[in-house]
Amino acid sequence: MKTFNIVLILLLAFNTSCQSQEKKNTIMLNYKAQTRGFLYQIEFKNDSIEINNNNLVKSAILTKSQLLKIDSLLNDINFKKIEDNISTNELAVDRAIKGVFELNYNQNSYFFEFSHNNLPKEIENLMKLLESFTN
Amino acid sequence: MKKLILSFAILGLAFVACQPSSDEIPTQETAQIDMSDFYVYTDYDASKATSDAKEDKCHSMKVLNRQLKENPGLENRMYNVEKHTRTFIAGKKPDGNPGGGNNGGGGDPPPPTGYTGTITIPVVVNILEDPAHPVTTAHINSQIAILNADFNNSNPNTAGVPAEFASLVANADITFTLAAVNRKASTKSTWGTNDAMKDAAQGGIDATDPANNLNLWVCEIGGGILGYAQFPGGALATDGVVIGSDFLGENTAGGVYGHGRTATHEVGHWLNLRHIWGDGRCRQDDFVADTPSSDAPNYGCPTYPTVNCKSNDMTMNYMDYVYDDCMYMFSNGQNDRMRAIFASGGARESLVTP
Numbered sequence: 001m002k003t004f005n006i007v008l009i010l011l012l013a014f015n016t017s018c019q020s021q022e023k024k025n026t027i028m029l030n031y032k033a034q035t036r037g038f039l040y041q042i043e044f045k046n047d048s049i050e051i052n053n054n055n056l057v058k059s060a061i062l063t064k065s066q067l068l069k070i071d072s073l074l075n076d077i078n079f080k081k082i083e084d085n086i087s088t089n090e091l092a093v094d095r096a097i098k099g100v101f102e103l104n105y106n107q108n109s110y111f112f113e114f115s116h117n118n119l120p121k122e123i124e125n126l127m128k129l130l131e132s133f134t135n
Numbered sequence: 136m137k138k139l140i141l142s143f144a145i146l147g148l149a150f151v152a153c154q155p156s157s158d159e160i161p162t163q164e165t166a167q168i169d170m171s172d173f174y175v176y177t178d179y180d181a182s183k184a185t186s187d188a189k190e191d192k193c194h195s196m197k198v199l200n201r202q203l204k205e206n207p208g209l210e211n212r213m214y215n216v217e218k219h220t221r222t223f224i225a226g227k228k229p230d231g232n233p234g235g236g237n238n239g240g241g242g243d244p245p246p247p248t249g250y251t252g253t254i255t256i257p258v259v260v261n262i263l264e265d266p267a268h269p270v271t272t273a274h275i276n277s278q279i280a281i282l283n284a285d286f287n288n289s290n291p292n293t294a295g296v297p298a299e300f301a302s303l304v305a306n307a308d309i310t311f312t313l314a315a316v317n318r319k320a321s322t323k324s325t326w327g328t329n330d331a332m333k334d335a336a337q338g339g340i341d342a343t344d345p346a347n348n349l350n351l352w353v354c355e356i357g358g359g360i361l362g363y364a365q366f367p368g369g370a371l372a373t374d375g376v377v378i379g380s381d382f383l384g385e386n387t388a389g390g391v392y393g394h395g396r397t398a399t400h401e402v403g404h405w406l407n408l409r410h411i412w413g414d415g416r417c418r419q420d421d422f423v424a425d426t427p428s429s430d431a432p433n434y435g436c437p438t439y440p441t442v443n444c445k446s447n448d449m450t451m452n453y454m455d456y457v458y459d460d461c462m463y464m465f466s467n468g469q470n471d472r473m474r475a476i477f478a479s480g481g482a483r484e485s486l487v488t489p
Contacts, residue, residue: 033359034434035359035360035361035456036361036392036397036400036432036434036456037359037361037382037392037397038359038360038361040359054359088414088415090328091414092366092404092409092410092414093363093364093365093366093401093404094360094361094362094363094364094400094401094404095328095360095363096328097358097359097360116358116359117327117328117358117359117360
């Protein structure tokens with residue numbers, strides 16, 4: 001009985017640890033930039049990605065190595081230094097396109113509103129990488 | 136106990152002072168020259184609108200103060216244009232009190248004198264010609280005709296305005312005439328939105344007498360932008376609207392945006408109209424009393440009714456983001472705003488002054 005209990009506890013601990021690891025590694029990213037006559041959208045969850053570029057939709061199931069590249073790139077971004085950069089002054093006269101960026105990564109949630117044609121370099125690189133996986 | 140009560144009182148005060156901008160619908164009828172709801176656009180207004188609403192009023196004031204320091208001239212001019220507009224509109228009301236305050240206290244300036252009759256606006260078309268995106272005389276002439284239809288309530292699609300809005304359809308009585316066409320060769324595929332196309336030194340074409348003309352630049356803007364504008368009160372050298380080459384007039388290359396309404400929309404901004412949703416949530420208004428509150432643009436060709444902020448959106452308004460054929464009205468309130476800038480002391484008075 002004693003041995004059974006120990007095995008049960010170990011199994012439970014192992015399972016919880018795996019779940020936590022899985023949760024930690026789950027990446028969810030949504031990005032949508034839209035204005036009159038333009039739509040650009042990325043939906044990325046687990047290993048599945050779909051990019052809608054003005055109604056040209058491309059999707060892919062990512063490989064482990066691709067996921068690792070994304071993870072590594074995200075890990076290198078200091079999200080504390082990333083700032084919203086959309087100006088309503090520009091939106092009000094159609095000079096800019098608002099891009100709404102939502103990311104769940106490493107159990108953190110990030111939300112930004114960018115000027116789509118003036119993305120922070122790190123975010124631009126991330127999007128380029130994601131795009132390269134759907135080509 | 137005293138300390139506890141004091142703490143609660145401070146907490147309560149802080150809570151009241153930083154009330155979130157909820158989705159309440161703004162009261163459209165405001166005091167005649169009440170400028171309290173006038174906002175100067177700030178980055179924060181847009182960026183935090185959905186993410187951290189509880190703090191936005193307090194924080195946006197900080198951002199506003201910073202921006203006013205950075206560009207006090209522009210913000211002051213925008214404020215003055217808005218105040219002049221509201222004074223003009225209030226003066227039109229039977230019980231109008233253009234000077235503000237209660238019952239028109241002595242010493243208030245007289246209301247601006249409105250310009251009655253047709254307003255004629257000469258248009259100078261400045262084309263940065265990309266051979267891959269030709270701009271023909273037919274495109275130009277059709278654009279002028281479309282502007283004239285839209286600003287004189289003769290867009291045939293206007294017959295489709297729902298009964299709810301039928302009495303609000305305006306005839307702005309503004310006529311556009313083609314004054315000149317300037318062409319310059321360009322192979323630039325992306326001019327962007329930093330006004331380079333308006334500057335000969337950067338390869339563009341300088342504005343022609345912007346105090347007396349509407350300058351309309353046509354070029355490859357790029358980046359998904361169909362067109363953009365400048366509000367009244369900005370620098371004269373960049374005053375006007377910019378339209379992407381494929382979206383000028385009737386142009387098959389523009390698809391559902393190839394029927395000239397990008398120019399109608401941008402000229403609306405040039406005449407001091409805001410987007411119909413106010414570029415914010417329900418509380419952020421377009422400063423027009425007869426357009427329903429909304430919290431986002433509409434796209435495509437919406438079916439009526441489209442409900443947002445507890446009312447039906449005026450999706451067919453030229454200042455929404457729908458397809459060209461699905462926008463076909465200005466409202467009377469928008470017409471008042473446009474006419475105001477041609478009144479005495481208005482930002483575009485020079486266009487109607489001999």
